[in-house]
Amino acid sequence: MPLVNMTEMLIKAREGKYAVGAFNILDYNSMRVVVETAQELQSPVIVQTSEKTIRFWGLKPIVSWIKELTDNTTVPVAIHLDHCKDLSFIQNCIDAGWTSVMIDASSKPFEENIKLSQQVVKMAKLHEISVEAELGEIGGIEDDISINEESAHLAGVEQAKIFLDKVKVECFAPAIGTSHGIYKGEPNIAFDRLNEISQLSDTPLALHGGTGLSAEVFKKCISLGCSKINISTQLKYAFIDGFLHYYQSKPTEYNPLTILQAQYIALKQAVYENIILFGSNQKA
Ligand SMILES: [Zn+2]
Numbered sequence: 001m002p003l004v005n006m007t008e009m010l011i012k013a014r015e016g017k018y019a020v021g022a023f024n025i026l027d028y029n030s031m032r033v034v035v036e037t038a039q040e041l042q043s044p045v046i047v048q049t050s051e052k053t054i055r056f057w058g059l060k061p062i063v064s065w066i067k068e069l070t071d072n073t074t075v076p077v078a079i080h081l082d083h084c085k086d087l088s089f090i091q092n093c094i095d096a097g098w099t100s101v102m103i104d105a106s107s108k109p110f111e112e113n114i115k116l117s118q119q120v121v122k123m124a125k126l127h128e129i130s131v132e133a134e135l136g137e138i139g140g141i142e143d144d145i146s147i148n149e150e151s152a153h154l155a156g157v158e159q160a161k162i163f164l165d166k167v168k169v170e171c172f173a174p175a176i177g178t179s180h181g182i183y184k185g186e187p188n189i190a191f192d193r194l195n196e197i198s199q200l201s202d203t204p205l206a207l208h209g210g211t212g213l214s215a216e217v218f219k220k221c222i223s224l225g226c227s228k229i230n231i232s233t234q235l236k237y238a239f240i241d242g243f244l245h246y247y248q249s250k251p252t253e254y255n256p257l258t259i260l261q262a263q264y265i266a267l268k269q270a271v272y273e274n275i276i277l278f279g280s281n282q283k284a
Contacts, residue, residue: 006100023232027057036069050143063098087116090103102132113135139175142233154190155175160200222278
């Protein structure tokens with residue numbers, strides 16, 4: 001099935017009260033895990049790419065992998081650019097074949113965030129690309145983006161209302177107290193704020209910083225309108241631990257393909273469990 005944008009899968013998810021996993025891939029093997037697991041579970045899925053990963057591999061290899069992997073799939077797969085502040089980079093992804101992009105101008109003043117996000121919506125509309133935008137600032141570290149605790153702040157309800165009126169995005173990421181990376185202690189999620197923002201419109205919401213949240217928190221966020229859940233850090237750990245554990249158990253073997261297979265299995269477990277948890281299995 002050809003690649004799709006996120007629009008329809010997220011509308012259906014919000015209506016059906018489940019969420020679509022957006023899994024950050026690192027290479028061909030991890031992308032293969034995401035697509036094949038979604039196919040096995042009959043789930044829509046978002047293959048998410050950070051700017052850093054794209055800069056590492058280049059645009060063309062990533063697009064050719066995803067096209068090859070989705071050639072024989074029957075489930076909807078979107079390829080999405082995660083947090084990006086750089087409009088020309090976003091344009092390059094759109095031109096190369098990405099079906100969805102995120103503009104993250106959340107560190108800019110409110111009016112400028114609106115302006116930049118509107119500009120990306122305009123760029124994307126020409127190609128039927130879906131757009132995600134962020135309001136407030138999500139804390140923690142993800143690739144090259146680092147927001148310390150003092151700068152991280154929740155999205156305001158009034159601002160969210162203005163933002164959603166002025167910027168017609170397919171997915172909205174309000175900061176609600178989750179953060180990127182590994183949580184130190186219990187995350188303090190502002191469910192009331194999420195609830196108020198969710199009531200403003202039917203726009204599907206994105207939950208960032210999914211790694212380390214409990215099943216209970218996921219369920220509550222989904223019931224409050226989160227239809228896209230980002231999983232990145234957990235896959236980074238599975239990627240490295242899958243490799244390491246195999247090597248440590250057989251340090252003299254030196255068989256690279258078996259190590260890649262061990263990595264595949266570790267990643268698959270993480271993706272599989274999350275799809276089930278988010279309830280998107282059998283929703284393709
Ligand atoms: Zn994020």
